Amino acid sequence: MSAAEEVVAEGHQAVEAVPKRAMTLGTTTSLVVLAALLIVPLFAKNFIIFQLTMLLIYGLAVLALNILTGGSGQFSLGQSAFYAVGAYITAVLMEQFNINYALTLPVAGVICFGFGFLFGQPALRLSGVYLALATFALATAMPQLLKLNFLEHWTGGVQGLVVTKPDAPFGLPMGQDMWLYYFTLVVVLAIYIFSVNLLRSRSGRAFMAIRDNEIAASSMGVNVALYKTLAFGVSAGITGVAGGLSAIAVQFVAPDSYNITLAISLFLGMVVGGVGWLPGSFVGAAFIIFVPNIAEGISKGLSGAVFGVLLFLVIYLVPHGARQVAIVSQQLIGKFKKN
Amino acid sequence: MELFTNQVLAGIATGAIYACMALAVVMIYQAIDHLNFAQGEMAMFSTFISWQLMQWGVPYWGAFVITLALSFVGGIAIERILFKPLAKAPILTNVAGFIALFAIINSSAGLIWDFTIKQYPTPFGSSPFLGSQLISTHQAGMIGVTLLLLIGLFFFFQYTRIGLAMRAAASLPESARLVGINTSWMIALGWGMAAAIGSIAGMLIAPVVFLEPNMMGGVLIYGFAAAVLGGLSSPFGAVVGGFLVGIFENLAGTYIPGVGNELKLPIALALIISVLVVKPAGLFGRHIVKRV
Numbered sequence: 232m233s234a235a236e237e238v239v240a241e242g243h244q245a246v247e248a249v250p251k252r253a254m255t256l257g258t259t260t261s262l263v264v265l266a267a268l269l270i271v272p273l274f275a276k277n278f279i280i281f282q283l284t285m286l287l288i289y290g291l292a293v294l295a296l297n298i299l300t301g302g303s304g305q306f307s308l309g310q311s312a313f314y315a316v317g318a319y320i321t322a323v324l325m326e327q328f329n330i331n332y333a334l335t336l337p338v339a340g341v342i343c344f345g346f347g348f349l350f351g352q353p354a355l356r357l358s359g360v361y362l363a364l365a366t367f368a369l370a371t372a373m374p375q376l377l378k379l380n381f382l383e384h385w386t387g388g389v390q391g392l393v394v395t396k397p398d399a400p401f402g403l404p405m406g407q408d409m410w411l412y413y414f415t416l417v418v419v420l421a422i423y424i425f426s427v428n429l430l431r432s433r434s435g436r437a438f439m440a441i442r443d444n445e446i447a448a449s450s451m452g453v454n455v456a457l458y459k460t461l462a463f464g465v466s467a468g469i470t471g472v473a474g475g476l477s478a479i480a481v482q483f484v485a486p487d488s489y490n491i492t493l494a495i496s497l498f499l500g501m502v503v504g505g506v507g508w509l510p511g512s513f514v515g516a517a518f519i520i521f522v523p524n525i526a527e528g529i530s531k532g533l534s535g536a537v538f539g540v541l542l543f544l545v546i547y548l549v550p551h552g553a554r555q556v557a558i559v560s561q562q563l564i565g566k567f568k569k570n
Numbered sequence: 571m572e573l574f575t576n577q578v579l580a581g582i583a584t585g586a587i588y589a590c591m592a593l594a595v596v597m598i599y600q601a602i603d604h605l606n607f608a609q610g611e612m613a614m615f616s617t618f619i620s621w622q623l624m625q626w627g628v629p630y631w632g633a634f635v636i637t638l639a640l641s642f643v644g645g646i647a648i649e650r651i652l653f654k655p656l657a658k659a660p661i662l663t664n665v666a667g668f669i670a671l672f673a674i675i676n677s678s679a680g681l682i683w684d685f686t687i688k689q690y691p692t693p694f695g696s697s698p699f700l701g702s703q704l705i706s707t708h709q710a711g712m713i714g715v716t717l718l719l720l721i722g723l724f725f726f727f728q729y730t731r732i733g734l735a736m737r738a739a740a741s742l743p744e745s746a747r748l749v750g751i752n753t754s755w756m757i758a759l760g761w762g763m764a765a766a767i768g769s770i771a772g773m774l775i776a777p778v779v780f781l782e783p784n785m786m787g788g789v790l791i792y793g794f795a796a797a798v799l800g801g802l803s804s805p806f807g808a809v810v811g812g813f814l815v816g817i818f819e820n821l822a823g824t825y826i827p828g829v830g831n832e833l834k835l836p837i838a839l840a841l842i843i844s845v846l847v848v849k850p851a852g853l854f855g856r857h858i859v860k861r862v
Contacts, residue, residue: 300662353847360605361850364798365843371791372836495669502666535677542670543652550659 264510265420272412280408281480286520287412287419288476290513293500295469298426301507302435303462304442306359309350309366310497312373313343313467315489317474319377322392322484323385332397332479336418339475340468347467351460370494377486391485394478415476422469426509429465438462503545505554514553518545577820583709585816587778589716590771591786591793592800592808593723594764599802600740601760602653604664605794608671609768610786612648615675616641616769617776617785618683621690630693634773638766645765649758657754679783690776712774719767720809727805736760791835792819799842801855811853815842 272280296310317339324335350369357365376382378389386392399410429435437458440448449455478484496519504515526537549555594613598606606612616637623633652671656664694711727733738746739756746753772786779785796815800807815838822837845853 353843356847356850358850360802361798361846361852363605364794365846367791368795368836368839368843372839375836498662499666499669502662506660506662532681533677535673535680537677539670539672539674539677542666542673546659546663546666546670547655550656550663552663 268416272409277406277408280412282520284408284412284415284480285477286513286516287415288473288480289497289500289520290516291419291422291473291476292470292497293504293512293515294423294426294509295466295473296497296501297504297507297509297512298430298438298469299462299466300501301509302430302442303438303459305354305459305462306363307366307463307466308363308491308494308498309369310466310470311489311491311494312366312369313347313470314474314477314493314497315373315377315484315486316346317343317471318478318484318489319386319392319474320471321475321478322394325394325479326392327385333414336472336475340472343471343474344464344468346471348460348464350467351463354463355456355459367491367494370491374486374490377489386486389486391483391488394482394484396482397479411480415480418472418476422472423509426469430509434458434461499542503542503552505552505557508552508554508557511553511557573824574821577824578817579705581817581820582713582813583705583816584820585796585813586709586712586716587771587775587789587812588792588796588815589809589812590712590719590774591768591789592796592812593716593719593805594768594771595793595797596800596802596805596808597723597767598760598764599797601736601757601764603740604661604668605797605802606764607665607668607790608675609764610790610793611672611675611679612641612645612765613768613772613775614783614786615679616644616765617690617772617781618679618783620769620773621688621776621781622683624691630691634693637769637773641769642762642766645762646758648765649761653761654754654758657757676783683783685783688781690773690781692777696777708777715770715774716809716812719770720805723805732759788835792816792838795839795842799845799852801852803856804852804854807852807854818842 272283275283292310292314295313296307299305299307320339320342321332321335324330324338325332330338354362354365377386382388396407396411397414398407399405403410405413430438437448437453440451440453441455441458445455474489500512500515500519502515503518504511504513522541523534523538526541527534529537545552591610591613594609595605598604598609619640620633620637623636624630628636648671653664653667656667692708692711694708696706696708698706725733727737735746735751736756736759738749739751739753740760743753746756775789776785779789792815793812796811797808798811799814800809800811802808818841819834819838822841823834826837849855
């Protein structure tokens with residue numbers, strides 16, 4: 232029923248173009264944030280430290296999605312599947328094979344990278360909503376696949392697996408929660424720096440060229456198929472590491488904790504944080520962790536509605552997410568300095 | 571062979587549910603170019619309204635017509651109040667808006683009518699249809715209504731002024747504005763029609779899956795899958811897609827060993843993706859020509 236030659240006008244792309252420089256924070260701001268992240272847990276209770284750890288982990292998963300969507304312009308509603316695979320690899324290696332928790336993370340990352348890279352192959356032919364549906368299918372299928380009978384020996388089936396929390400090494404005088412926080416912080420920082428540099432590199436420029444105009448990119452010699460699948464692989468790998476960290480932090484993996492709701496949360500985190508702005512990932516993660524709790528606090532029966540209204544408020548006020556806030560405040564500071 | 575025909579028949583019966591939903595999905599996709607994640611919840615809310623009317627003593631068809639009108643107005647209101655301000659925002663922000671709408675409707679319905687499962691009446695009766703145990707008169711009625719709706723939509727879009735205007739506004743908004751079509755209201759109209767079709771789908775589905783705030787979760791996934799399989803630009807494709815998904819799902823459950831109920835959904839989705847890999851715009855969809 233559509234017109235015979237449906238034409239998409241130029242410049243009408245799904246993901247807006249974000250310049251490379253706008254994707255990160257300035258040096259001063261970065262150092263202040265880092266100092267805060269280092270100092271805060273020393274004065275916080277264990278539960279708050281745990282929540283901060285989860286914030287870093289979710290932030291990492293949102294960052295991964297941001298590389299895929301903000302970087303290469305591909306959608307995914309299937310990040311929960313990669314997250315689940317990472318979590319399960321860590322849990323199984325730790326509990327069934329007695330491997331040190333720190334060593335399980337690279338394994339989770341590499342396997343998820345491969346998984347994502349392979350999934351990127353058929354996804355190459357799909358774009359927009361079709362890709363969203365394909366990844367969505369992956370997310371809905373994952374809990375069922377983890378429950379399969381022949382895997383039950385390792386995965387524990389519907390029951391899931393309990394993971395032991397690691398102690399601080401070398402007799403460091405800190406609790407398990409605090410150690411895990413600093414451990415997570417180091418991993419997240421390393422991956423954050425890697426991602427920033429990745430997006431600044433030749434490959435990052437290729438991602439962005441594909442995002443902005445696929446045909447132009449390919450005519451300039453970018454191997455579109457390779458870089459698109461590569462973006463999927465990198466994103467899945469980072470998500471896998473985040474999943475592994477979450478298995479250690481939560482101390483439990485079960486198939487149904489990695490359902491489509493998780494994938495949607497990660498997506499919301501990306502939108503709230505600002506698509507294509509890497510530091511925003513952590514703002515978005517804070518949104519998806521704390522706002523449901525706030526909503527519950529305001530009204531128990533209507534928590535879903537309150538969450539929805541809050542989300543609407545955020546997207547009305549700042550349709551471009553936390554990035555918009557950052558840009559506006561940067562301009563204000565600039566004006567202030569001039570005066 | 572008899573098992574096969576029976577399973578296909580049962581598949582067509584469940585497929586009718588998906589076809590209904592897919593039709594609503596395609597309608598709104600035509601108007602606004604997005605998949606509306608809150609579509610199922612809107613349909614659920616409409617169904618609850620009709621149920622409430624019947625509780626107050628309104629006869630079935632009376633409640634049906636009132637609900638249809640209310641849903642149409644409601645759909646337009648949602649577009650005017652919530653989504654018109656977002657028209658210039660990035661697409662992903664709009665998707666977040668749909669998710670917010672989903673949460674709001676679902677939780678309000680839970681608060682107003684609570685989460686207990688309710689019976690919902692059917693106007694067609696539920697005796698076996700033409701002596702077959704697998705397909706009831708209600709399911710046959712559902713298929714009939716879906717087909718009627720499809721024919722009605724075809725004539726609306728093909729031969730009425732307003733239908734043509736809606737198509738023009740959806741495919742080339744700028745040119746449509748130049749010939750004097752109010753594209754902004756065409757979008758609102760699309761929302762209204764999608765909400766009305768959704769409410770029909772909801773009222774037809776409710777006797778099968780029972781009425782409760784989460785009744786649409788599974789159905790919407792299948793509805794999306796059906797719409798994408800058939801091609802998002804074709805209402806006819808959506809209906810065919812709905813029936814195909816229903817049949818796929820039943821046959822996979824019957825013939826592939828070890829599948830059972832749990833893996834039906836992943837397998838149906840996997841099949842759809844395989845189809846999409848071969849035909850990226852869906853079975854009846856049109857390839858979008860891009861200007862470089």
